[in-house]
Amino acid sequence: MKQRFYFSVILLMLSLTAFAQQIEVKRFGLANQFIAAADRINDYDGDPCAVIKIQGAKIDSVSGAFEVRKFGAEVWAYMTDGDRRLTIYKQGYEPKSVVFKDYGVDDVKGNKVYLMTLFAPELVKQKLFVGLHGGVNFSTAGLGVGYGSAKWVTGFHIGASVTYKFTDIFGASTGLYFATRGYKYSDVNIVNEKGDFQFLDIPVMALLHFDLSDAVALQIQAGPYFSVNVGGKVTADFPWTSEKFSDKYSAFQVGGQGGFKMIFAKHYAIGADYQHGFGNYEGKTVSVNVGYIF
Numbered sequence: 001m002k003q004r005f006y007f008s009v010i011l012l013m014l015s016l017t018a019f020a021q022q023i024e025v026k027r028f029g030l031a032n033q034f035i036a037a038a039d040r041i042n043d044y045d046g047d048p049c050a051v052i053k054i055q056g057a058k059i060d061s062v063s064g065a066f067e068v069r070k071f072g073a074e075v076w077a078y079m080t081d082g083d084r085r086l087t088i089y090k091q092g093y094e095p096k097s098v099v100f101k102d103y104g105v106d107d108v109k110g111n112k113v114y115l116m117t118l119f120a121p122e123l124v125k126q127k128l129f130v131g132l133h134g135g136v137n138f139s140t141a142g143l144g145v146g147y148g149s150a151k152w153v154t155g156f157h158i159g160a161s162v163t164y165k166f167t168d169i170f171g172a173s174t175g176l177y178f179a180t181r182g183y184k185y186s187d188v189n190i191v192n193e194k195g196d197f198q199f200l201d202i203p204v205m206a207l208l209h210f211d212l213s214d215a216v217a218l219q220i221q222a223g224p225y226f227s228v229n230v231g232g233k234v235t236a237d238f239p240w241t242s243e244k245f246s247d248k249y250s251a252f253q254v255g256g257q258g259g260f261k262m263i264f265a266k267h268y269a270i271g272a273d274y275q276h277g278f279g280n281y282e283g284k285t286v287s288v289n290v291g292y293i294f
Contacts, residue, residue, distance in 0.1 A: 021166050023088055023096035024119045026056065028103040033113040040111070041067055041078045048111040049078040054088070057120040063087045081110035090120055121167040129165070131175075131269065134158040135289030139181035141195060142282030153196075155180035157287060163207065171207040173221050176200065181285055182232070190236055197232030197245050201225055201275075203257050215265055222258035225275060229253070245281075253279040259287075267293050 031053070041049045049066055054075040062068050064086035065077040077086055084107045088096040098116070100107060108114060137155040159177030166172070182195040205223030212218055229245040229252075245251065259273030269291040277283040 021093040021121070021170075023057065023059075023090055023093050025096070025098055025103065025116060026119050027115065027117040028052075028098070028100070029105060029114065031113045031115040033115075035111060035113060039076075043080045047081055049080055050083070050108040050110055050112045050114065052077040052079060052086070052108070052114045052116050054116045054118060057090065057118040059088050059090045059118070059120075061089045063089070079108045082107045084108075088118070093120055121169060127165050129163040129293055131161040131163070131291050131293040132159075133161060133175075133177075133269070133271075133289045133291035135287055137179060137181055137285050137287045139183065139283060139285040141181075141183040141277075141284065150183035150185040150195075153182045153184055153194075155182065157201075157289070159201070161291070163293075165207075165209065168211075169209055171209060173205045173207045174203060176202055179285075179287075180232075181283055191238040193234065193236040193241065195232070195234050195245075198230050199227045199253075200230055201227045205257065217263040217266075219261040219263065219271075220258075221260070223256070225255055225257045227253040227255070227277075249281040250279055253277050253281055253283065255279070255283070261291075263293065269293055 035051055039051070043049055043066055052065075054062070054077060055073070058073060059075055062075065062077045064079075064083070066080050067078040069076045069078070079086070084101065085097065085099045088098065096118075105114070135157060137157055138152050139155060140150045140152045142150075157177050157179035159175055159179075161173060161175035163171055163173045177200070179199050179201055180197070181199060182197050184195075185193045203223060203225040205221040207219055207221040210218045210220075229249070232245050234243045234245070234248055235241055255275055255277035257273060257275045259271055261269045261271035263269050269289075271289050271291075273287045273289070275283065275285040275287075
């Protein structure tokens with residue numbers, strides 16, 4: 001049980017850290033250019049500085065440089081001879097520390113020109129999305145050693161989602177759902193045992209968004225979910241049984257969830273998800289859903 005709990009925590013941490021907005025260095029190296037006399041700068045020792053011309057993304061500032069100048073969308077970072085790193089800053093993004101040797105340049109040489117090309121995905125205009133979803137569940141459960149395999153049963157779920165998009169591609173999703181799940185089981189010792197339960201689920205998932213066309217988008221998401229039982233019973237014909245969920249299992253369950261959604265015209269969603277519980281109930285659920293995103 002502890003191992004499963006730790007695994008769920010790791011899933012949550014990965015989900016939350018996957019969305020950090022990051023600046024990417026696409027290219028960095030020596031350029032076949034020279035510094036015009038009017039643009040040359042010497043350091044405090046009177047030695048000529050190297051110039052790193054930063055292109056490809058608008059940035060706010062650079063640290064680690066002797067001097068920084070802006071020429072339109074291009075930023076020139078003047079570096080002293082032998083410098084080996086700098087840090088780039090852009091509002092809304094993590095600072096990018098660039099170690100030159102990671103790109104095949106041990107250090108910069110005075111009076112030389114270097115080109116650095118950046119990529120920073122632009123933030124989306126609308127960041128927060130709320131959706132309403134509902135659909136059909138197909139669920140079963142792991143019943144422990146010696147029980148064999150339970151059969152799948154049909155239920156439903158309904159609820160609301162909240163999605164926050166950090167960039168056009170990366171986001172986070174959570175929500176609150178009411179779901180019915182259960183199982184059926186029989187063997188030579190147990191006749192017609194049935195679990196019929198109700199849960200409140202809270203998924204916390206990382207999200208990838210891909211625009212397939214102007215009207216169609218694909219979202220893929222994965223992460224842990226947290227669930228609490230709010231009703232239902234285990235019943236059997238023989239031996240006769242009528243027990244609450246909490247009489248046999250922990251009322252709080254955790255697990256992993258993954259799935260996808262196809263979004264049409266920015267509002268209409270069709271998707272599917274799979275849940276695998278890590279608690280002592282060890283529920284397994286496949287769901288198909290439709291929804292509306294505001």
